[in-house]
Amino acid sequence: MKQYETVIKVMEKNGGYATLGFLNQNVLKVEDCEWKTTTPFASIRRIVQDERFFFKIRPGLWALKSYKDKLPPEILPAKDQTKTKQEEYSHTYYQGLLVELGNFKKYKTFVPSQDKNKFYLGTKLFEITTISKIFEYSYAHIVRTTQTIDVTWFNERNMPASLFEVEHSTNIYNSLLKFVQLQDFYSNFCIVADEVRRKEFQTKLSLEAFRPISKRVRFWSYDGVAKLHTKTSELISVEPEYRI
Incomplete structure (x- = not known):
């Protein structure tokens, strides 16, 4: 499994979104992915900025584009929300x-x-x-x-x-x-x-x-x-x- 696929997997399991803190604590626990780097957390920060798969909701909080229409309102409020x-x-x-x-x-x-x-x-x-x-x-x-x-x-x-x-x-x-x-x-x-x-x-x-x-x-x-x-x-x- 590729590194970006691991991040996607962890986010999907969490409902399609996650803080960077949550990703830091869980992505490296996925067993079928090797992180051949001395800076895995920097790699995670780089991966979530890949606009093909992810988007930023607010400071520290990211989500999968494929889940954009499925996120609860407290995560991503609708545009017509008060x-x-x-x-x-x-x-x-x-x-x-x-x-x-x-x-x-x-x-x-x-x-x-x-x-x-x-x-x-x-x-x-x-x-x-x-x-x-x-x-x-x-x-x-x-x-x-x-x-x-x-x-x-x-x-x-x-x-x-x-x-x-x-x-x-x-x-x-x-x-x-x-x-x-x-x-x-x-x-x-x-x-x-x-x-x-x-x-x-x-x-x-x-x-x-x-x-x-x-x-x-x-x-x-x-x-x-x-x-x-x-x-x-x-x-x-x-x-x-x-x-x-």
Whole structure:
């Protein structure tokens, strides 16, 4: 079996689509294909850019052209889909990537109750998070604020290590207000949005109200999150070979 045929086979088995992270973890497991290269992940990235067979849906997510009319709406929204619904699908996609990233890094992952039944790549978000009930790590009002954060990674002591707010079109200001309320915890804060919103993020963060957290909040672009998801999957795919 040729390399591109292996990628097609893995995608077909997954419903006709896959993230690069998923491909990195599964393509090399197909037994009847030899990858005579020292850079198989680069080969996979090259293969999915072959427009004869594949097309890009959004950062990090690819699909088979032969499945274009068969994909579920949360994967490839119809052109007549409402803007609100399309934004919801995008929001959930990046939530899912962040949850998987946290899982890769051995954190305990949590999403708000109202998001748990939303679909990420054919799977409900609650099926990929590792905890269904938030840890009561502090006062009730603090925990309630954390419950509204789009994605939270908890460390081995059940404390919030990193908190992420995905801002597709909503007000970044409101997310920064949440982070201010959590400033007394040794946590990382991150706004995830399209690169075009970086300047808006910087402007909002420069306000006096956010001075206490101005050095602690980072901006991750959608492309950056997808790239980090892909690269992290590459690392965990080869890590067992070098375990000491």
